Amino acid sequence: MFTSIVGNVFGFKALRALRLEDLRIPPAYSKTFQGPPHGIQSERDKLNKYGRPLLGCTIKPKLGLSAKNYGRACYECLRGGLDFTKDDENVNSQPFMRWRDRFLFCAEAIYKSQAETGEIKGPLLECYCSYI
Template sequence: MPNIDDYIFQLDVDKGEHIIATYYLESKDFLAAAKAIAIGQSIGNPDVRTQRDSPQIMRDHLAKILDLRISLTSKQKGFLKIAFPIINFNIEEDGVTQILCMLMGGQMDIDIINHCVLKGVEFPKKVLDNFKGPKFGMENIMRRAKAIDRPFLGGIIKPKTGITISQLKEMVKELLEGGVDFIKEDEILGNPAFCPFEERVRVVSEMVNDFSREVGREIFYTPCINSDYPYFLERAKFADSCGVRAVHLNFWAGFPAYKALRDLDMKNAAIFFQKSGDKVITGVN
């Protein structure tokens, strides 16, 4: 049986064919922990090799530790780079879900790892090309709002829930007259009975679009579409059809939801990413 150490340590890989992750790792046995991540997140069990762990599987499918074996033996904490072969998945369909699963999967649960945080990722062009990126971008948005020589001014609807559509209209009116470019509904406002999504978006977008025409600059009313599959997509389509300029989705919808939303390729609406709660992932404010 081939020795995995002959394959797992490489100082260099083809950057066009690998996703390269940088971890900060703490372990009493740094070397074993590093191997556990690279093996466990690609071909198999960290410690047990099977008769089918062939040289070809190790060469082509095993994730590689971008360091010398000897550099890891005396460490107990530090940075670690691991290269994951993109041949292991289907970039378009497996997508964000599999990328996250490869980068931040089972290694988190392994006993010998005391602490492991993903600090950075380099994606090859082949992967990046599969993601559309922002459709408009801030420069386009600020130009449309005529916020050229001044700040792009945003206002958030408060109270964020409990308001009726007529109260919402009053607040939007005040915001518009106050000169905002961006009106955000907060992440708590889904589709409650007292302020239904479709009705409020129809009413508010009409009001905002009328005002926009009057003043000759676009105003980015951003309804919250935060909800489960397939509702957030339906809400996005509806909002876009009303001519709203952005929609707001919180990260608890799941990261793959952003790809599905971007793939809608909405005509008018930009996507506002809301991070409420992401501290569970990042550990920082």
């Protein structure tokens, strides 16, 4: 939620000093974020991974890849040993990479990497409501 509101300005190299002095989130808005429906144990159960950290990454670059190349990056990460990949917070559905296409290529990457590694792999795709 923070990144969606403030943006990624704190990571810009061109800015030498930046400080957020105040942020007020309307209660009506914050109530729409109920928190995760389950915890880490549920994720471990789904992935069948215990006794070690879960390893994942955010696919980069977040902008400019086609859905097919995004799926290829997802596959390479999962095939290389990661447990999951994650969309960047603000990827959503772009003209050059629609959400549905990204979903389909990532699903293919997951199934292929699972077949090759024998491990359960997990996707974390950003899915936004119409009001965001």
